Amino acid sequence: MKFNKVWLMLVLSLSFVLVLAACGGGDGDTGTDDESANDDNGEETVSGPQSGGTITAGMYSAPGHQFNPLFYSDAYEANILSFTHEQLVQLDQDLQWAPSLAESWEINEDYTEITFTLNDGITWQDGEPFTADDVVFTYETIMDEDYVAAGGVRTSYVVKLDTVEALDPQTVKFTYTESNVNAIFDASFYIVPKHIFGDVPLAEMPDHSASRRAGEVIGTGPYQLTDMLENEQYVLTAYEGYWQGTPYLDGITWRVIEQSVMPGLLESGEIDMIAEPNGVPAADFERVDALDNITTFVTQDFGYQYMGFKLHHRTADDVENGVIDPDNWIENEKLSDVRVRQAIVYAINREGIVNGLLFGMGDVLNAHFPAASWAFDEDAPEKYEYSPETAEALLDDAGYVDQNGDGFREDPDGNEWVLNLDYPTGNQVRERSAPIIVENLEAVGIKVDLRNPREAGPHFDMLEKDNTDWDLYLAGWSLSAADPDPSGIFLSTDAYNYTRWNDPHSDELIKKGVQAPEAFDQDYRREVYAEWAHYVSEQVPQVFLYSNTSNYAYNAKLQNVKEYPSTIYTDSHLWYLEQ
Template sequence: MLGIVLVACGDDPEETQDDPNKQEENEGGGTEGEEEKEMEPKSGGTLTGAMYSAPAGMFNPIFYEEAYEANILSFTHESLVSQNESLEFIPGLAKEWETNDDQTELTLYLEEGVTWHDGEEFTADDVVFTYKSIADPDYVAAGGIRTAYVEPLLGYEEYVNGETDEFQGVVAVDDYTVTFKFAEPNINPLYYASFTIIPEHVFSAIPVAEMPEASESRDPGKVIGTGPFKFTEMVEREQYVLERHDGYWQGTPYLEKIVWRVVAQSVMTGLLESGEVDFIADPNGIPPADYETVQALGNIEIIEQPDFGYQILGFKQNHRTAEDVESGALNPENWVPNEKIADPKIRQAIAYAINREGLIEGLLYGRGAILNSPIAKQFWAYDESETMNYGYDPDMAGSILDELGYVDTNDDGFREDPEGNEWVINMDYPTGNELREKSAPLIEQMLEEVGINVNLRQPKEMSAYVEDLTNDNSDWDLYLLGWSLGSADPDPTGLWGTKAAYNFSRWNNPQSDELMQQALQAPEAFEQDYRKEVYKDWQKLFSEDLPALILYAQNSLWAYNDRLEGVEPLPFTMYNNPHLWWVTDAE
């Protein structure tokens, strides 16, 4: 549900095309060459997409949190580099790049003639401004969560601590050349240069602390990017309109408009069938229960591939103090342990009590897979050879709890804690995702079958849920959430590092942090085999200490009307080169 990295997408420049002049006989008596000529891209037309939860309203790439905002930003904003189907970095707003010998500097050469939606020219100063804003001392307190992109840069600590007004990490050499400088040799500098760029001329007069509430971060017509479409209109929580950017640097998009509608997940398939909706993709696509229905529709194409993310049952191991929440601080030294689930064996018992295979079969209709690691299977680093595999074993769950002294002392069917006190586990989940809404009571039932008293609370709308999750309401124990993972690198620090904003479990394990740091430490980490071994150890540790149980990774089921042409999906998104999308019935 929550997007970690917003990736601007592009084709592999070396991808070959069939010869358009090739002619072969077809059943209609004509030639394939003639048929292709009739199917040349047309300009015009409107495309309608659907998502089942409304964006929270943050359309500034350095501050957005949810996948619903990403559905807008994927079309309006871009990065210096993007990725191809093999997850290799390819040119974006930067046309080429080079690193120095010791991998401490990355110099990128920018495309010239790129304009923002308001006609201003895109330059290296915009890149510097973006990263300087993320490094700003007020960024985290204002709600920013993307500091992972600036932490390795030269001078970050001095700048964020207010010791200097100069940020050395990103430097404009000239209008079309920018250099990223790292404090230490960096094994993957393009990853840190892959963040979405915002315009300096729009935000330069707005303090970082005030950016999230500024109209330039929220209002149609004032949200300015370099992407193929402009965000021009909205009926909040109902409809969001994108219009083509005629001055787009890769060529004027074929489509005139893309309209996003917010609709209930239960009616999405019907709207797709009737033609009122043309495509359903991120964050969760069509419901697995509707797969066969959609497949039977003669005018709908389905893209099915492993998801680049997963659903979790998170364990709130620690809570922040009220003072830290108010100040925006993430200070592990102040965290208060959640004694109800502090022992990792309790978390392991809960994991054994949950029938993950049953959830996949019953809710996903088999279109998903169990993961025992929080690293995506598509990455070379995925390795569950030494992780704990929590198969459904309620007897094991009960045995663990018995050994810990959690037994039913008053014959009410629920276990008390070792001191004989009532032991109630609070569980929270958001609305919007039908699979998650259906999972919550099933998980409650599974846990109660082994004697765990679960207080399943009323679900909240996603934006309110994320706010409470971030602020660490002190009585949270279990929570449901989904992650759309970044595709640039398997480094899990952004989710599971102790001080990571997305570490909602408030997992504080020094060994985990040490392993994640080792996997990025040059020169050893220049060797992928070395990193793979380190991540193997980290995945084993994660599965044992268990800050969250990975419930499942469902298959991505993206669907679109066959009036839409030019779709070439990537492993992590359907929104690849949307300026080349076109509709056959354009007039």
């Protein structure tokens, strides 16, 4: 095969290095003189980076129309933000923290303070200077008590944050309430402009034109969102004043396309790139990999697909007020028995989904950590091999039996027992797995109402707002490659705890995993996460389905693409089209 491949089963080792300072960063000039030469016919040719041209990238579902990093929620919106906005630091090819908006940083001995020095000469895409005040504003907004009520879900970045202060226009200091193992990661969120949002009431910020309207979304990144036809295409135009030098490409256009037509569009050159969040489907990969005009890159995904259990629902008042208080939650009795949840895992032929729908380009998952993570421990979680017989025995033991002879089980009180299943469009494998899951569950007597799929944006909006008739749902997580800390998803009080799992022991173990000073030892953390993974697999707050490979494809003429384990979007200002 011709693709540049990172071995699929390789467990990437992310060393936990206590770096007290990091230096580097761009000097503001990415341009090089084009070198001219003559070909065999005496005609002049150009080698090296050339400016000009645009590329068209495809994604399978439309963004949820939120382009303010403080409030975005889906991976399709992230496809835009990856080019328009930036962070203080970014991951390099070795999954170590490297400079971005910050040129360097220093951390005190007990990891309670981290001070960043910002790069000079950075401007927002409207020409205003970027300063430490923008960093302070971003983090103080997330810390605001009304942030969640306004629709924000990024609270995990500020759990241990005490203060963030601008020491001068180029220096910003984060102070934590205790030693913070993830101090750098917690300071790695996208930065938003204070001069745009500083006077906007927080509740109005998500619907502000600078959060939603092309031409008004302002970041520090190499490209600006300048035009869009909602649900169809999103146009990014090179920002000439970009602090690392004007991008070589004139722009990038994102088109929303159907997965089924993607190979043909790549072959014809109508689209130039398929990348995050789902890449090239495994069913199409061999065909795409054989195209002479396409370069492919395969790496192990840091995320996974799952079927969530809505174990609790928030009250209508809490949803309206943006409150996440487990003490107020209403238990979903249809899924309260752990034996029922375990039975559901046994009943689903996950290996069949991987082999049949992913063509073997993935792995069945039994815990939160995929193989790409250093926290992955194959032996830690319970293994749920496909076993309808075990599922039936567990359901019988829990008192869920077919009492009226219709082929479906009633609950222990003899009432009809139907589980609703909701899922989004956009990911063909996920869409095709939904009826397979229903078939598997009905084979053991569980009646499922498979509801019509929705676009990803509305699906996740309803999921976040805890619609009270939801029982089962399909979704996926794109996990951070920087650190495996699961607190942003699994802590009971976290906004992204969509299952509304309320388990004090799980919370205790998650917090133990980042407890200083012990957690400065990666072996300690690995042991804690193995214990947590085992516990989660026993309690089954969700069905871990599979982790697939990330199959990226891009035009062979597109040069300077950095094929990192976590993304191919790094330093997109250096991309150019070979003439």
